[in-house]
Amino acid sequence: MTINQPTHTAPVQQPVVPEIHRGLAGVVADTTAVSRVNPDSNSLLYRGYPVQELAAQKSFEEVAYLLWHGELPDDVQLAAFEVAERSLRRLDHSVRRVIDEIPTSADPMDVVRTAVSVIGANDLSTPDSSVEANLAKSLRLFAQLPAIVSYDQRRRHGLDLVEPRDDLGYSANFLYMTFGEVQEVEVVEAFDVSMIMYAEHSFNASTFTARVITSTLSDLYSAVTGAIGALKGPLHGGANEAVMHIFSEIGLGDGSAERAELWLEDTLAHKRKVMGFGHRVYKHGDSRVPTMHAALLTLIDHFDRPDLLDLYESLADGMKTRTGILPNLDYPAGPAYHLMGFDTASFTPIFVAARVTGWTAHIMEQLAANALIRPLSFYNGTPERHVPPAADGDVL
Ligand SMILES: CC(=O)SCCNC(=O)CCNC(=O)[C@H](O)C(C)(C)COP(=O)(O)OP(=O)(O)OC[C@H]1O[C@@H](n2cnc3c(N)ncnc32)[C@H](O)[C@@H]1OP(=O)(O)O
Numbered sequence: 001m002t003i004n005q006p007t008h009t010a011p012v013q014q015p016v017v018p019e020i021h022r023g024l025a026g027v028v029a030d031t032t033a034v035s036r037v038n039p040d041s042n043s044l045l046y047r048g049y050p051v052q053e054l055a056a057q058k059s060f061e062e063v064a065y066l067l068w069h070g071e072l073p074d075d076v077q078l079a080a081f082e083v084a085e086r087s088l089r090r091l092d093h094s095v096r097r098v099i100d101e102i103p104t105s106a107d108p109m110d111v112v113r114t115a116v117s118v119i120g121a122n123d124l125s126t127p128d129s130s131v132e133a134n135l136a137k138s139l140r141l142f143a144q145l146p147a148i149v150s151y152d153q154r155r156r157h158g159l160d161l162v163e164p165r166d167d168l169g170y171s172a173n174f175l176y177m178t179f180g181e182v183q184e185v186e187v188v189e190a191f192d193v194s195m196i197m198y199a200e201h202s203f204n205a206s207t208f209t210a211r212v213i214t215s216t217l218s219d220l221y222s223a224v225t226g227a228i229g230a231l232k233g234p235l236h237g238g239a240n241e242a243v244m245h246i247f248s249e250i251g252l253g254d255g256s257a258e259r260a261e262l263w264l265e266d267t268l269a270h271k272r273k274v275m276g277f278g279h280r281v282y283k284h285g286d287s288r289v290p291t292m293h294a295a296l297l298t299l300i301d302h303f304d305r306p307d308l309l310d311l312y313e314s315l316a317d318g319m320k321t322r323t324g325i326l327p328n329l330d331y332p333a334g335p336a337y338h339l340m341g342f343d344t345a346s347f348t349p350i351f352v353a354a355r356v357t358g359w360t361a362h363i364m365e366q367l368a369a370n371a372l373i374r375p376l377s378f379y380n381g382t383p384e385r386h387v388p389p390a391a392d393g394d395v396l
């Protein structure tokens with residue numbers, strides 16, 4: 001085979017390097033009406049409502065409805081929504097069978113990701129991306145994720161699945177399915193607040209992943225599955241678990257403040273990151289932290305765990321003094337889930353159960369005015385070169 005090689009020897013023009021936004025930092029990629037993160041006023045609005053007001057006055061179910069429909073439900077709409085959600089809570093046998101096939105040593109995020117994938121594979125309406133079908137799928141995932149997360153925690157501890165109760169609200173039922181008993185109202189309320197805080201946060205990495213997948217006109221379950229993969233990483237959702245690992249490494253109890261100081265000095269000296277601190281968008285503190293911090297204080301009081309508060313505050317104070325970097329939502333949320341009785345590996349799956357509301361709202365928004373998401377890259381690899389001509393007699 002003869003290959004024509006270029007014969008011209010014109011000087012190679014060095015391409016001009018365009019402005020590159022690594023990590024897409026500071027890039028406004030699209031519009032959204034789902035939420036507004038304002039780092040200047042340190043505020044977060046869901047469909048216009050401050051998240052703090054929603055946490056104080058509304059349930060997670062009402063917030064899910066708001067994110068999907070753009071308005072809070074009235075009493076009739078809420079009653080219908082609750083009936084529908086409660087009717088979908090039970091895990092399908094085939095999903096349960098697949099979970100049972102996964103070793104209990106698996107990362108629970110892999111279990112959740114797989115279970116969502118199976119729900120999608122079983123759903124005959126998966127290819128239907130109409131608003132009605134996608135709302136139904138969003139509700140199905142919202143209703144079933146508590147069963148997946150709670151059952152996976154239980155089986156890791158050798159316990160049987162607890163069937164859902166349809167006389168309990170979302171959060172009370174989630175805790176009931178995890179612990180087999182109805183939890184006290186302070187605990188249920190703190191959990192509900194955490195779900196509202198975690199529900200939505202504009203174009204974060206996992207939501208953007210969901211929007212990228214949706215932009216190819218793939219289905220909602222595929223987009224959520226991809227988003228779960230993005231959330232798993234410790235720079236994103238995985239940080240709530242990492243906070244608890246740091247606490248275990250430092251050790252609770254007498255002298256924790258001194259140990260935290262030494263641990264921090266060593267960590268920063270080795271240029272390691274302290275998980276649960278810092279944020280791409282907020283540079284003066286995460287708008288959600290005060291509300292979640294208050295919920296954590298209620299739990300510390302409820303479970304009489306001042307030791308946890310000592311460590312929590314000394315690490316936050318040390319970070320502020322040494323680096324000026326403030327906690328993000330994962331910092332109070334991790335210890336809050338620990339106090340509620342969740343094992344650490346369940347923390348990021350709980351985040352999935354909350355964020356599925358925001359992800360699916362964005363998926364529907366993306367589809368309503370779709371544009372394929374496909375940015376450019378600047379090539380900095382080996383300059384153009386050519387495969388040497390084959391020697392006579394070479395056989396391909
Ligand atoms: C719900 C959520 O997903 S919230 C985020 C959860 N993630 C975490 O808690 C992980 C820890 N935090 C981080 O890694 C970062 O703060 C991120 C990834 C969240 C955002 O960071 P970015 O905007 O990409 O900034 P970047 O990572 O470049 O940090 C800027 C500087 O601050 C430092 N910094 C940022 N966060 C931290 C931290 N948690 N610990 C120590 N140093 C930090 C970086 O080392 C870097 O320092 P340098 O300029 O000397 O190299």
Ligand SMILES: O=C([O-])CC(=O)C(=O)O
Nearest residue numbers: 200201203204205280281
């Ligand atoms: O917005 C982000 O980059 C991360 C975050 O806080 C979230 O997803 O809740």
